[in-house]
Structure formats: structure tokens, C-alpha cells
Amino acid sequence: MKGFTVAIVGAGIGREHLAAYVTLPDDFTVVTLCDKDTERAHEVIGSHGDIQVVSDFASVLQDPSVDVVDICLPPHLHKQAVIDALAADKHVVCEKPLVTSLSDADDIGRILSMSSRSLTPVFQYRYGPAMSQLRALMNQGLCGKPLVASVETHWHRDSDYYNNPWRGTWQGEQGGAVLGHAIHNHDLLCSVFGPVGQLSALTTTRVNDIETEDCASISLQMANGALASSSITLGAADDTSRLRFCFEKLTATSGTNPYAPADSQWRFQARGANDQKAVDDCVASVPDSPVGYIGLFTELAKKLRGLPHDCVNFEDGRRSLELVTAVYHASRTQRSVVLPLDESFDAYRSWQP
Numbered sequence: 001m002k003g004f005t006v007a008i009v010g011a012g013i014g015r016e017h018l019a020a021y022v023t024l025p026d027d028f029t030v031v032t033l034c035d036k037d038t039e040r041a042h043e044v045i046g047s048h049g050d051i052q053v054v055s056d057f058a059s060v061l062q063d064p065s066v067d068v069v070d071i072c073l074p075p076h077l078h079k080q081a082v083i084d085a086l087a088a089d090k091h092v093v094c095e096k097p098l099v100t101s102l103s104d105a106d107d108i109g110r111i112l113s114m115s116s117r118s119l120t121p122v123f124q125y126r127y128g129p130a131m132s133q134l135r136a137l138m139n140q141g142l143c144g145k146p147l148v149a150s151v152e153t154h155w156h157r158d159s160d161y162y163n164n165p166w167r168g169t170w171q172g173e174q175g176g177a178v179l180g181h182a183i184h185n186h187d188l189l190c191s192v193f194g195p196v197g198q199l200s201a202l203t204t205t206r207v208n209d210i211e212t213e214d215c216a217s218i219s220l221q222m223a224n225g226a227l228a229s230s231s232i233t234l235g236a237a238d239d240t241s242r243l244r245f246c247f248e249k250l251t252a253t254s255g256t257n258p259y260a261p262a263d264s265q266w267r268f269q270a271r272g273a274n275d276q277k278a279v280d281d282c283v284a285s286v287p288d289s290p291v292g293y294i295g296l297f298t299e300l301a302k303k304l305r306g307l308p309h310d311c312v313n314f315e316d317g318r319r320s321l322e323l324v325t326a327v328y329h330a331s332r333t334q335r336s337v338v339l340p341l342d343e344s345f346d347a348y349r350s351w352q353p
């Protein structure tokens, strides 16, 4: 068996994780799919008859042949599953949101710092040609100072989507569109413009009959002084993600691919008329890179082998939860919130109402 062995836990989005791992046979072999709904798991493994289906997470942890536990469970189950998998000496991949409060994130951080294993929160939108091109432009000094960004997460979700007991509830989903949907685009914003310095936010529920928010408008100032705005709804006519980054020397405009923004055609426009050739040459020189989960798992394999990598790390997962905490608190108190947040912050232990 080549590479690392993987047990996927949860057969919902776990299906897409499996589809990505099987494209990387030199890096990973999926040996187990665990779901308490074994019928669903059998349907997901389909023709991959060499993958065993189990219903019980404990048996995954006890299996010495498993190197990586990939957690695709509903959000409220992530914390204990991550802790148990690290305690069982497994490398861990965990779907977003990593956990559901900053204090839980810091508990995980402490456990991780004493572990020899790695933890990789899932932010697969970072991977694909356009993000590689933008990073190359930044690294070559062709962007200059970040000025403003706008981020749109305008998706369509209706009652079919919420016909799942954990969705749309504070207890199960632990948040609405800010936590569950815009978290990816906010991760992209921070991975390009750096951490958030302060924000104010409004959230509301206007689309579906659910407890959590399905619309939001957020105003941010990044720690480096740049400004950004994020507009979120689950009531759009179709699913569209759109990002625009204006730098001192260049404006980067994404396409509208909702779930793989880095796989759409971006426009990189130099501000100075004479600078466009350098921008175009830089973009043309960037090798093609794998998109989404395949991109993430390609970097994960490098990380597990101790090679230089561009994999998501624990701090990225914590940062995303810090932003969520700040948004919910700002919306509820109608006050702006200054980041970073620590245990002295009101909503540190819970962002729930």
C-alpha cells in the first residue's frame, strides 16, 4: 500500500473527500468509510469494494493500520472526534467549522501542541490555478499595498437543504450562513489580505424558516489597514461567489464559480498601463495546480511527509472561528469588535444567542 491510509468518518461530504483521495493513489489509500448509516456508506464507496464500511468511530480509532482520520461529521461532533483521533495517535483532517467556539479551538490547540500528529482544518477553496496566480503576483511584488476587497457569497438554499435535522439550528449547525457558507470566502479574504483588525456586522433571517441567519452584511478593516466588505445570502437566484481584491498596483477579479473560486478565470488588471505585460507574464508562468479537495490533499501529503507545503493549518481554522465569533457578537451588540480575541472576550466560550 502506497502513501498514507485514510479512514473517512461521515458519508455526506465524505463522498467528495473519497473522490479526491482516489485521484492521489501514490499519496493516499482510503481503507475505511465510517458512518452510522452503513447503507449510505455502502452507496458512497460504490465500486471501491476494497474499502471497508464500519458504523462505529471507536473501531476506526483502534485500527492500527489507519494513519489519517478524516472527520466529515456534523459540526457539533467535531471537537470530541478530533480529540479522540489525536489521542489515538492519528493525523486528523476535519471539515469546517473545525469546532464551534474559540474556547474549544484553544482546547484543541493545547492538545495539538502536545501531540506528534497533525491537524488539518478543511478550506479547499484555496486550491486551484487562480489562487496560485494571485499568490505568485503578490510574491513577485506586482500587487503592492492591499486597498479594498469585496466578497460576495450569494447562494441558493431552500427547504430541501434544511430537511436534515442538524441544519438551520443553533444546536446542530451552530450558526447560519456566516459560519456554514461564507466561511470559505472569508478564509480566502484573510489568506490574501491577512488577519482582520476590526469589523461591524448585521445578520438577519429572511430566506428560510430557520433559527440561524441566512443573510449578512459585514464591514471589515484588516490588520494591515485595508478595508473589505462581505455580502452573504442564501436567497440568491443561483449560486455565485465573487471576489474582488484592489491593490495599489493591480485589481484581481474572480469569476463566479460558487464552490471553486480558484478554478474560475480571474482577471488580473495592472493599474499602470505599462505594468500589464509583467502581470501577464507572471500569470502565464504559474504552473497549473489541482483544485479543491485534490489541491488540499496534495498539500496534506507534503505536510505529512515533512516537506515544504501550503496546507491549511490549525491557526487558519482558529482564525476563521475568531471572525465568526466577532461577526455574531457585533451583530448582536450593534458594536464593532476589535480582533484578535482571547479568553477575556464576552463570546469566547460561545457565539450562540
Ligand SMILES: NC(=O)c1ccc[n+]([C@@H]2O[C@H](COP(=O)([O-])OP(=O)(O)OC[C@H]3O[C@@H](n4cnc5c(N)ncnc54)[C@H](O)[C@@H]3O)[C@@H](O)[C@H]2O)c1
Pocket (backbone or CB within 6 Å): 009, 010, 011, 012, 013, 014, 034, 035, 036, 037, 040, 055, 056, 057, 072, 073, 074, 075, 077, 095, 096, 097, 122, 124, 164, 180
Ligand atoms: N468544505 C465544504 O465545502 C463542505 C461542504 C459540505 C459540508 N461540509 C461540512 O462537512 C460536515 C458534514 O456535513 P454533511 O453535509 O456531509 O452532513 P451530512 O449530515 O450529510 O453527513 C454527516 C454524516 O455523518 C454521519 N454521522 C453522524 N453522527 C455519526 C456518528 N456518531 N458516527 C458515525 N457517523 C455519524 C451521518 O449518518 C451522516 O451520514 C459539516 O461540518 C459541514 O459543515 C463542508
